[in-house]
Amino acid sequence: MSTTSGPSKRKGGSEMTGEERPAIKAKPRVEKNRVLVTGGAGFVGSHLCDYLVARGDHVICMDNFFTGSKDNIAHLLDRENFELIRHDVVEPILLEVDQIFHLACPASPVHYKYNPIKTIKTSFIGTMNMLGLAKRCRARFLISSTSEVYGDPLQHPQTEEYWGNVNPIGERSCYDEGKRAAECLTMDYHREHGQEVRIVRIFNTYGPRMALDDGRVVSNFVSQQALKNEPLTLFGDGKQTRSFQYVSDLIEGEAEGGAGFATLPPQPRHTRHTHHHPLQLIWVENTADDPSRRRPDITKAKTLLGWEPKIPLQEGLLKMVDDFKRRLRIEEGTS
Numbered sequence: 001m002s003t004t005s006g007p008s009k010r011k012g013g014s015e016m017t018g019e020e021r022p023a024i025k026a027k028p029r030v031e032k033n034r035v036l037v038t039g040g041a042g043f044v045g046s047h048l049c050d051y052l053v054a055r056g057d058h059v060i061c062m063d064n065f066f067t068g069s070k071d072n073i074a075h076l077l078d079r080e081n082f083e084l085i086r087h088d089v090v091e092p093i094l095l096e097v098d099q100i101f102h103l104a105c106p107a108s109p110v111h112y113k114y115n116p117i118k119t120i121k122t123s124f125i126g127t128m129n130m131l132g133l134a135k136r137c138r139a140r141f142l143i144s145s146t147s148e149v150y151g152d153p154l155q156h157p158q159t160e161e162y163w164g165n166v167n168p169i170g171e172r173s174c175y176d177e178g179k180r181a182a183e184c185l186t187m188d189y190h191r192e193h194g195q196e197v198r199i200v201r202i203f204n205t206y207g208p209r210m211a212l213d214d215g216r217v218v219s220n221f222v223s224q225q226a227l228k229n230e231p232l233t234l235f236g237d238g239k240q241t242r243s244f245q246y247v248s249d250l251i252e253g254e255a256e257g258g259a260g261f262a263t264l265p266p267q268p269r270h271t272r273h274t275h276h277h278p279l280q281l282i283w284v285e286n287t288a289d290d291p292s293r294r295r296p297d298i299t300k301a302k303t304l305l306g307w308e309p310k311i312p313l314q315e316g317l318l319k320m321v322d323d324f325k326r327r328l329r330i331e332e333g334t335s
């Protein structure tokens, strides 16, 4: 008796070639929804990764670790449906994905003004690369934009239709105009190629995992006043207004409600009741082009997406204080 691994015989003796063999139905290697999160190791990105991993998606987290941190996603590294790639969105990348959440870009004014040319390149080229990837994979694309596309707004509160009041050549332009160009590109891909896209304009967001040196007002106030008993630094006359949301409200809006254009909630600015020391203030010269008032009109998000914020400022700040305390203790080696 002999065995052969050569071409099999047809009835009548002629041989069947490889091309003629009936195709074996391949099992897809990935059955889960494959989701790419750029900037996935950042403050917002890492919370989004948590949410998507818990939802059962296969999450590819991509970050260049300029402002993101491995600490933010360390707890996900051994999860079977999570993988991490160190990569800068300014460089193209080939991946197979079904959905892209494009968050990569420094977001704190201190960080985005640090290297402004890199910031605008990240916004524009990074978004172009990710839209190209989405086009090739026919993936649904969502970009995290910003309330800063409104500049120093002249219309209050701001609706999605408002075009904004942006200084195109100022110190904040690298971010404001970068994101405006990224929005434009996103809509052009949608109009020209029929791509499925979403734009989320994020207003001021706070919560655990903000970098200790983030430099934005809530993290500054929490670490300065609530934890180190140092005076609060008030920029300018301190009369500027913002609307703050807790990070989990944003994540729900982005991950689930991202079916349209979402803007985020008005909440009064205050930190008074979260600490036990008397408030001390110091006034610092303000930065250029700081928007004087900002507050979203969330009517559309409420009516079209059923989205509205749930976490009151008081509750969110306490969670953030706990997180900052823990991390500051670790940093000082006193845990």
Ligand SMILES: O=c1ccn([C@@H]2O[C@H](COP(=O)(O)OP(=O)(O)O[C@H]3OC[C@@H](O)[C@H](O)[C@H]3O)[C@@H](O)[C@H]2O)c(=O)[nH]1
Binding pocket: 107, 108, 109, 145, 146, 147, 148, 202, 203, 204, 205, 215, 216, 217, 218, 220, 221, 233, 234, 235, 236, 238, 240, 241, 242, 286, 287, 290, 291
């Ligand atoms: O220590 C501080 C820091 C900031 N501020 C003031 O607090 C206000 C908020 O400043 P932040 O630096 O927290 O944030 P900004 O509102 O300027 O920008 C932010 O807005 C929305 C996000 O999408 C953007 O990524 C981020 O740029 C500003 O008026 C600023 O002048 C202080 O008074 N003290």
